[in-house]
Amino acid sequence: MVARLRGKNLVPVYGENTKQFTIAWHYGGRFFVKPNNVKYEHGKVEYMDYVEVDDLKKLTVDVVDMFMRYLGYKLPVGVLYKREMMSLLNGLVRIKNMEDVRIMLEGVNRSRLLEVYLVPPAQTFALPWESPIRKWKTNVVIEEIVEPISIRVPESQPRSGDEPPIDQQSEDAYVPQSEDQEWAGVNWEELIDGVCRGQWDEDFIDSFVHRSGQADLSPDSEEGGNVSGRPEHSDHSGASEHDNLMDSDYETNEGNDHESQPTNAAASHVNVDMSGLGDLHDEPVEAHDTDYGESDELESLGSDGESRSAKRSREAEFNTNVDMNNPQFTTGLVFETKRILIDAVKEYSVINNKELKWKRNDKQRFRAVCKHSGCPFVLYARVMRDKTSWEIRTLNDDHTCPSAFNNKRVSSTYMARKYASAFRSDPDIRLHGFRDTVKQDCNVDISKWTFYRTKKKCFNLIRGSILDQYRLLYDYCEQLKSTNAGSTVVLERNEQEFKRLYVCLAACKVGFLGGCRKVIGLDGCFLKSEYGGQLLSAVGIDGNNAMFPIAYAVVDTENGENWTWFLSLLGSDLQIGNPFQWTFISDKQKGLIQAVRTLFEESEHRTCVRHLYNNFKLNHKGMVLKHTLWNAARATNVPMWQKEMEVLKELNSEAFEWLNTKPAHQWSRSHFREAQKCDILLNNLCEAFNSSIVNAREKPILAMLEQIRFNLMIRMVNKKEEPAKWKSDVGPRIEKIIEKHRKSLRYLHATYSGDKRFEVRNIHSGHINAVDLVAKTCSCRSWQLSGVPCGHVICSLESRGMSSDLMMYVSDCYKKDAYLRTYSPSICPMTGPELWPNPGQHPLAPPPIKKMPGRPKKARRREPDEVQSSSSKVRRTWMKMRCRKCGKEGHNKRSCKQPQGGEGSDNADV
Incomplete structure (x- = not known):
């Protein structure tokens, strides 16, 4: 894709290995300088996307001059850029030659964003860091002015031959494009588009300049007065609106902000030109004084007599996206809402290890002071005339108090908002790792209970509260049915309370009927959320002997009624007309056996x-x-x-x-x-499914259902791609079974009897079995039961040199075609609740909590003979104690009543 100017709602999309990047041209604004701070305000920004390094190397002087005029500048123009991951204070570099351009291009690969600033060069003599160092005032408290004060600023007349004032030079250097008669009428959109496509030659540019004289400049033209043809640009004050215009892929971090720290436009600053700046690669910029007096620290009203309200509109605004990382307060700093103001003060308290308290907090005023007695810190803010914005009126940010290492502002609520993104990317954050992170960021030690409360609140922020999830459950079901047509989703309620929910996705239904055997595993497991409940599941078996989830349901408890309801819906979905052809396998679940016997009386019901x-x-x-x-x-x-x-x-x-x-x-x-x-x-099918949703079972109901659906969606895609890796026409698990049967061939000997019949003798045990390849039977019945040739069949085939025909005698349910039919359907994606039509119109209340006695257990109870988690020691659970003194069971040596050397001591089990 060639370079282009960014149009409205056009966001660049870059690949991982692309060398393209975006240039942000900042123009029409001014730099303001304060101690340890540089700020660019009242400017505009133009984005040029999909720029390549080779494109910039082809630039000519005419093309650069043309683009400067397009942006509205009179030539010459000073050009600066900001180095990557650095602030304006330390990162500005002036471009003097092509070597500077080469160095500039070396730093654009990581951020994909190059920020360039255009300034008039006539102001270079007034650069503040080229003047003697000023001793800045400290410990100054600016109290709130009760009544407005009118200040009359006399206008100074320049002497003949003197340079015009700096402000005047700055305004003359930038001219709106419509006032530039030399290039008036040029179709800038077409011209810039051609340049972006690589048409750099002078003839191309001159053709537009020649046509500019023929342009219609009358106010009645079709352009409606925008004779330049250039798109409208939005002004931005500070970094607030600029960040809103930026795409999320190009959001800058702290080092790439337009200002190193938030400042007040009404405080000490000077409007300067940055183009006279020396090469900043060697030493950082230092803030110095100007040659002007103290009166220049306050901006006077403009020559046109701009009003006080217009003046205050240029006050600094607090940018939540940028300034909240390290709040810096100044008088006159404006906050959009009171909530943002309080959050900023809290963040300031945490970052600086200072405990603050709200001395006054009402609808009109907010005053924060230090908890430590004698500390002079005070921050006072009032609501502005618009009744929503708040402005800092009084500030003394000096602290004489010691650092607070047990700051109560670092609460679970504060950490939930701060670390919600961390829990979203890694829901399994552990206590010790999170505690170290908080210690490093906030210099505060937290308890494990604070961590648990933080984790719960984070999940509420990420997934919504449990009540909100039940409120959206009806809308979720409707959305699931609309996006996955043919799915069965049944939601039952008890008046306004949730009762039970059944889900059978269309892809699972079609896939099971298309390629799976008529064997279904049934099981139930506990849900571990606050409201508990049970998850009933029906799982099939695919052509590679792996699980294939068919349907699942959320119920309040496991009983005969719920199992009958679940199996009746399952039978309707799978069209179980003749139960004799179906097999169910389950554990001794409560009410399950009777439900299967009632609904599918002639079916085969196996027990694990x-x-x-x-x-x-x-x-x-x-x-x-x-x-x-x-x-x-x-x-x-x-x-x-x-x-x-x-x-x-x-x-x-x-x-x-x-x-x-x-x-x-x-x-x-x-x-x-x-x-x-x-x-x-064994009922391993359901055990495997329950194991795959262990984490989902701990989530609230809506998050759990969505996690299960998402896992099934990914599983269908991954399984569909597996047959491409198979070495034969059957899956790897079936090949493993065949290889297992091959190992018995050393004890077998097959004798051909004609008509593809064989008599196979086991030399080791003497057993004799008959094999019929035409009827596909073996007297051992293993081949008929599983559909995979047993050792007797393999021996018969190899005795006649027919081992290459082995796959012909494997049941079709294991073949690749059946496997692909199983996973050919796809589960369609879903949108989030924010895009659902009219969510929350049918709210549901959660079921009543049934609190079980004892502490909730995360892991199931293991049997005594199961594989132990630690093999270093044998568990003592279920082991009978035997006395080493008397040899009897039930007590040990210490509690033995038998006297020393008594009967049985010689035979004691040691």
């Missing part, structure tokens, strides 16, 4: 074997019993299951009787149906 074993081991402990139960569950045919049950009966008859009461078709592969091509024993 891990939860079955957890109940089994309560009364039947031991590793042998555990392995026997799992062997019975993994048995793929009835004879193998019966054999393992007989082994269990011999080991423990009570364990056998307990397990025999559980229907085998709920927990053993030997009794599973073959149509689903899924031999899963």
Whole structure:
């Protein structure tokens, strides 16, 4: 893209590796100088975007002169620029030659913004830092003037031959373009556009100058009086309006502001020309006095007799975006609202480690003093005539008090506003890291409770309060249905209180029906927000044996009524007409088994074997019993299951009787149906989904729902791109299963019997299995149950040299086509609440809080035999204590009643 002048509402967009940048031309204004401060006011700004370094190297003198005239200057013009990350006080550099231009261009790559200032060179003799150093007054208190005072300033007549006053030179140096008759009538938009496109030659420019004499300058022209054709520019006082015009990508930080510190335009300053400034690369600018008397410190009224109100309109304004980082107060400083004034005083108190208190704070007046007795600091402000703006009338910013290291202004509310962006980018900020940050920024130590309150308030600012989220819940549901057409979103209320919510996105619905097996895992988990509740979920399984979330619901509690409501909506979405073809797997959830039995009576309902074993081991402990139960569950045919049950009966008859009461078709592969091509024993699908939303479950309801939707949207995209990395027609998890089956080939021997039938013998165990490649069956039933060829099938294929045809005997539900059908739909993006039509028109109240006894737990309770988080020591939980003296259980050596050397001590377990 070629360089261009920025039009209205046109914001440049730069890539990461581009060398283009923006030039901000500041013109028509004046520099004001105070001790340790330089300020540019009453000017205009013109932005030229998409400029390249090579473009500036092609500039000619005529092009530069032309652009200066376009901006309204009489030639010659002094040109300065501000170095990157530096203030006007220390960063201004005068451009004298092309070497200065080269140095200037070296610093534009990082900020993408080059700030150039145009000034009339006739004022260079009055530069204040070229005069003797003035001893500035200190410890001056400016009290509020009760009544206005009229000051008559005599006009001085210049002597013949003298230079005109500085103000007059400054005004003569800048002339509005419409008054420049030499270039009057030029179509500046067309001319500048041509120059930006690289048409630098003199013929191109001269053609416009020649046409300027033919331009129609009559007031009745179509341009409506704007004969220059140049776009309108906005004046800016200080940095306030300039920052509003800047795009967020080009917002400058503290070092790039137009003023190093906020100043009062009515205080000591001099209107100067900066073009006579020496090369500032070697030494910083120092503020000195001028040759003029003390009377020049106050700006007199203009020759046209401008009024006092017009004079006060040029008073300095507090820029929240810039000055709030380090507030500097002066008399006459104007604040837009009282809230901004108080926030600035608080920020000043924190930065300077001074404790301030509000001695007077009402609708008309505000007075802040130091808490330390005897400290002369005072800041007094009053409301202005517009009844909204506030102005500092009295100020004494001297402090004789010591620094305060326990400033109460650093409250949780203050830190929530200050560090909200930090919590937005990293919601998992830890206590110690945040405490160090506050210590470094504010020099204050905070407690952990202050940190927790700050974190809660930050999240309220970022996500909105919990009440606000319930108020927008109805609008969220409507927006979700409108952006994702075909989605099922059901919100039920109890009068005006939230009751329950069901969500099934259209992409999840279509993807599941398009490529997933008819196996659904059901589970519920606790929500950890203030109002609690439960999240019910239905999760499928994709072609790579990974989870595929289908639907989820928020309910107040887990019971039969809510499960029946959830499953009825799920059955309607998935069109479950014949339940016999469907399989559900779940834990022993409250009311779930009865709900499935009522709605899908003929369906297969499996029980998670891990939860079955957890109940089994309560009364039947031991590793042998555990392995026997799992062997019975993994048995793929009835004879193998019966054999393992007989082994269990011999080991423990009570364990056998307990397990025999559980229907085998709920927990053993030997009794599973073959149509689903899924031999899963555990409800890991829902466990994986619950694990992926652990952080979301701690958020308020609207933030949680949006986090789940966002995660699903990203997951659909990422999963859609995975098949491009597959090495074969099936996913990596299926390949891993096949490789696992290949390891058993060393014990197998296949004999071909004709018609693609084989007899496979296990040399190690002596078992014989029959394989039929045409019917796709194996007597072990593993192939029929899972759809993945077992070791017997692989052995049969390799015995006939048909190993390359292995993928032909893998079920189609694992193929790449089915996987792509699953993830081909997309979840559409949503806008934020600020763009929703009429949000909050149907407010909901949150449900009543059901506070459970005890401290809320973040992590689930682990079973004694689960993998421990620390392997250095064995946990003592659930371990029976054994006495080292007597050898009996239930007590230790210290509490043993047995006398020393008593019975059993020789056999004590040490």
